[in-house]
Amino acid sequence: xxxxxxxxxxxxxxxxxxxxxxxxxxxxxxxxxxxxxxxxxxxxxxxxxxxxxxxxxxxxxxxxxxxxxxxxxxxxxxxxxxxxxxxxxxxxxxxxxxxxxxxxxxxxxxxxxxxxxxxxxxxxxxxxxxxxxxxxxxxxxxxxxxxxxxxxxxxxxxxxxxxxxxxxxxxxxxxxxxxxxxxxxxxxxxxxxxxxxx
Numbered sequence: 439x440x441x442x443x444x445x446x447x448x449x450x451x452x453x454x455x456x457x458x459x460x461x462x463x464x465x466x467x468x469x470x471x472x473x474x475x476x477x478x479x480x481x482x483x484x485x486x487x488x489x490x491x492x493x494x495x496x497x498x499x500x501x502x503x504x505x506x507x508x509x510x511x512x513x514x515x516x517x518x519x520x521x522x523x524x525x526x527x528x529x530x531x532x533x534x535x536x537x538x539x540x541x542x543x544x545x546x547x548x549x550x551x552x553x554x555x556x557x558x559x560x561x562x563x564x565x566x567x568x569x570x571x572x573x574x575x576x577x578x579x580x581x582x583x584x585x586x587x588x589x590x591x592x593x594x595x596x597x598x599x600x601x602x603x604x605x606x607x608x609x610x611x612x613x614x615x616x617x618x619x620x621x622x623x624x625x626x627x628x629x630x631x632x633x634x635x636x
Contacts, residue, residue: 442510446482449605449612453539453625454483456603456614457563458490460627461535464561474533474558476523477541481507481516487537488515495519495533497526524551533559542566543574543582548594556596565625566591568604572622586624588617601627 443451465471471492475484478496480503487494493515498504499522507518519526523541536559543566545551555562567574569585576582586594588602602617603625614625 443482443486449623450483450539451486452605452612452614453565454486454537457483457535457537457539458487458492460563461487461492461561462490464629465534468534471535472529472531472533474528474536474555476536476538476555477544478507478518479503481511481518483537483539484516484518485511485513488513491515493517495529497521497523499523524554528558532557535559535561535563537563539563539565540567542594543579543584543586546583548583552594552596560630562595562628563625564591564628565605565623568619568622568624570619588619588624591624591626595626595628596630598631599629601629603627 461471473487473492473494475494475496478484478498481496484494484496496516496518501520504518504520536555542548542551567585569587572585574582574585603614604617604621605612605614605623606621
């Protein structure tokens with residue numbers, strides 16, 4: 439039987455499957471893992487995480503995306519907020535992880551975005567277009583403000599542990615692999631460093 443997820447673009451689905459693996463590895467015994475899915479689009483990634491029993495706060499500003507979510511991707515473990523990622527109200531309890539795939543490049547003030555989310559979770563999983571392979575051109579990327587090099591992402595993200603990945607396409611069935619800086623996707627796992635007292 440073909441699942442509805444099989445109709446989605448494989449490279450986007452693989453990013454969420456990778457994120458699920460990372461989050462479950464970070465919290466192997468934790469119940470009720472809380473995830474913030476920033477700029478979630480129609481919500482299929484949120485649905486994938488919810489199917490793994492994550493509790494997902496999905497945020498997107500598009501009414502069209504919300505309509506599609508309500509038609510195809512609702513789940514008891516998903517709370518969808520229709521709002522701009524700069525203006526939404528985070529859950530008071532905070533989150534265990536934040537997922538943000540191909541979204542930061544759409545924000546005019548990316549540093550303000552990082553400032554907003556910096557205390558919401560100790561684990562972030564982020565991907566952006568790799569400037570070294572897909573140079574930013576405003577005439578062809580009308581909804582983007584920039585693409586990123588690894589150095590630029592290092593500067594943007596707070597101090598912490600960073601693990602770099604990329605996504606090769608058909609040759610590896612879009613699996614996420616350790617970073618070689620020669621693919622279109624630049625992805626990073628950021629973890630807040632534990633504070634050592636004394």
